[in-house]
Amino acid sequence: MLKGIVLVCNNDFKIEEFLYNSFRNLVFSRGDGSLYSICDNEEKLKLDEFIKQIKNTGAAFNWEINVSFKNLTKPLKFSGSKLDRNFFVFGLETNNDVPFLYEELMRINNEQSNYIRQILKNRFMNTQMERPDEDVLNELSQVNNQLANVQRELSKKNVELNKLNQLKNHFLGMAAHDLRNPLGHIYNYAELVENDSDNLTDMQLQFIGVIKSQSLFMLNLVEELLDVSSIESGEVVLDLQGVNIVEFIRTNIHMNKHLANKKSIKINFNPSGREIFIKIDQKKIDQVLNNLLTNAIKYSEQNTEINVEVKDIDSLVQICIRDQGLGIPDDEINNIFKPFNTTSNVSTGGEQSTGLGLFISKRIIESHKGKIWVKSEVGKGSEFYFTLLKDLK
Amino acid sequence: MITADNYHESLHNIQKDYLNALLNKDRQSAEKLITDSLNNNVPIKDIYLSVFQPAQWEIGRLWQTNKITVAMEHYCTAATQFIMSRLYDHIFSTEKNGLSLVATSVSGELHELGIRMVSDFFEMEGWHTYYLGANSTKEGILDMIKECNADILAISATMYYHIPHVQELITYIRQHNESDKLKIMVGGKAFNMGKNLWKETKADIYALDAQAAIEKSTEILSVNN
Ligand code: B12
Numbered sequence: 025m026l027k028g029i030v031l032v033c034n035n036d037f038k039i040e041e042f043l044y045n046s047f048r049n050l051v052f053s054r055g056d057g058s059l060y061s062i063c064d065n066e067e068k069l070k071l072d073e074f075i076k077q078i079k080n081t082g083a084a085f086n087w088e089i090n091v092s093f094k095n096l097t098k099p100l101k102f103s104g105s106k107l108d109r110n111f112f113v114f115g116l117e118t119n120n121d122v123p124f125l126y127e128e129l130m131r132i133n134n135e136q137s138n139y140i141r142q143i144l145k146n147r148f149m150n151t152q153m154e155r156p157d158e159d160v161l162n163e164l165s166q167v168n169n170q171l172a173n174v175q176r177e178l179s180k181k182n183v184e185l186n187k188l189n190q191l192k193n194h195f196l197g198m199a200a201h202d203l204r205n206p207l208g209h210i211y212n213y214a215e216l217v218e219n220d221s222d223n224l225t226d227m228q229l230q231f232i233g234v235i236k237s238q239s240l241f242m243l244n245l246v247e248e249l250l251d252v253s254s255i256e257s258g259e260v261v262l263d264l265q266g267v268n269i270v271e272f273i274r275t276n277i278h279m280n281k282h283l284a285n286k287k288s289i290k291i292n293f294n295p296s297g298r299e300i301f302i303k304i305d306q307k308k309i310d311q312v313l314n315n316l317l318t319n320a321i322k323y324s325e326q327n328t329e330i331n332v333e334v335k336d337i338d339s340l341v342q343i344c345i346r347d348q349g350l351g352i353p354d355d356e357i358n359n360i361f362k363p364f365n366t367t368s369n370v371s372t373g374g375e376q377s378t379g380l381g382l383f384i385s386k387r388i389i390e391s392h393k394g395k396i397w398v399k400s401e402v403g404k405g406s407e408f409y410f411t412l413l414k415d416l417k
Numbered sequence: 418m419i420t421a422d423n424y425h426e427s428l429h430n431i432q433k434d435y436l437n438a439l440l441n442k443d444r445q446s447a448e449k450l451i452t453d454s455l456n457n458n459v460p461i462k463d464i465y466l467s468v469f470q471p472a473q474w475e476i477g478r479l480w481q482t483n484k485i486t487v488a489m490e491h492y493c494t495a496a497t498q499f500i501m502s503r504l505y506d507h508i509f510s511t512e513k514n515g516l517s518l519v520a521t522s523v524s525g526e527l528h529e530l531g532i533r534m535v536s537d538f539f540e541m542e543g544w545h546t547y548y549l550g551a552n553s554t555k556e557g558i559l560d561m562i563k564e565c566n567a568d569i570l571a572i573s574a575t576m577y578y579h580i581p582h583v584q585e586l587i588t589y590i591r592q593h594n595e596s597d598k599l600k601i602m603v604g605g606k607a608f609n610m611g612k613n614l615w616k617e618t619k620a621d622i623y624a625l626d627a628q629a630a631i632e633k634s635t636e637i638l639s640v641n642n
Binding site for chain 2: 064069070072073077090097099154157161164166168169170172173175176179180182183184250371
């Protein structure tokens, strides 16, 4: 059975006749109101446009307009057309009934209906043709919705991840901080015992040596973990001061000489100029230089050389530390600046490595707006480069 | 400059400018208007309810009166969804209160912007929210409710003819969900048409918009405790 209403309206869209009404609770008497009176108040504008379209073009097809029943609002698909001085309007629950209705209308009034049929059918055909487009658009909306949902999920996860990371850094910092003092004690007490060497056997002295070197290593690790946690939580605050970087490097090399001497490694530094003034956080760049130099020493055989260079390039200073050591295998070179990524290389003198030094160095250089990178060939050695801005603000 | 005195007027102007920018296909300016308002300390909730929502409604009006094409309508909606997603960082950083909401649109429903807005409001109130798109199955929704021990399930319908689907979904959830704390809330344009339409679905609560949804939920949860 057809669900909907069919009306004849006059020129002012007053309802002249109810040809058909399938809704029992929509009570209506003829000539009693206009089309507006049965439609939802909110839909006035739409109805205006609908009527305008019928008046201007002869017909309107498939406009969804809400009709108000006693206490219920229902959207109906409205179509309408001009019919001499009157207007034919029908509102149906589904589109599917439209073809059926045409047939009905035809039976009601053949001649006039031919006219309606012609106009409406044209319109119907046109809308049918537009259907594929509508499908594409709906499909597009669905894709778009899904994208928006994924985006929402991602942002949510991202925030959660950031929080977890913060928490991790917090714990890391706390744990490292709490370990630092006891480790310091162990080291200091070991040293006290060692000073009393008269009462100790050689074996005991050797053990104390191990306690000292292990606790020193752990202290180092703890210091570096503290660095990592403060770097990761974005707390790197630079204390920038002007220094002559040439002299600065020379001092650092000097401090590392005794380590190099132990392995009879020679460190060369022959800068072309005497001074280049730049702004850096001295403590932090010292840490980077230390890290790169001790690495070079760690992974070099006895009786080799390490060359340190400093170059003045426009607004930058580029520093290079070149060793004749083991070199880094190709498949490991991309990971060396990541935390806890030690290479398969074993240090030549049994020195230990925390796997954090290069990661920290990279973050320090980046916080100075510089770059750090490496070139290396297995068996020939490695070259570590980094740049610093001369006039960092 | 937005002040307490001209606040409402300012919001109204932002909404007008926002819509004009979109109608001029100028997504960047529209986005800038929103970021500028945020920087002027306009709360996100006000941006949602006093800029995005009325702009979308106006777009709907322009579309139904054939003043803009369906393509333009799609463009504006897509742009608004995108600009909304740029605010997520602010939304998701709220401290959590332990309550959780699962939200979904009834299947076949393409109008998702409103319910996503509702979900974001809950998120801003400190809820954990899980928005499942209209493509999720009733089994999927049930699993999600169990997994996150949801306090509220929110179901949205815009098209009137989707109301029976809402009803089916609610019946299914009621039959299969063992936890008795779950409250079911419905909303969306379909339910806004008639005062009592929502009652047909046997839901526990209904709310007119995102802000009312928060108020109604808080109310029902505090009654239950
Ligand atoms: C954008 C839009 C679309 C987009 C939707 C894209 C998207 N990602 O959401 C697309 C292009 C897909 C679309 C498609 C269609 N649309 Co449309 N669309 C609109 C439009 C212009 C805006 C909707 C919107 O974003 N509103 C903004 C949000 C914020 O408002 P809201 O949805 O009402 O949500 C608020 C409240 O309702 C409430 N709420 C919502 N959900 C829930 C849930 C709960 C639990 C609670 C408590 C509260 C709540 O809180 C929200 C925030 O405050 C409206 C116009 C209008 N006036 O709404 C038409 C409109 C909804 N569409 C309409 C129509 C007819 C259609 C189509 C049938 C058109 C067609 N021929 O294809 C299809 C239907 C597709 C389908 N199967 O669903 C009609 C519906 C008429 C009716 N009688 O129901 C409208 C009203 C336009 C009109 N007047 O003609 N549409």
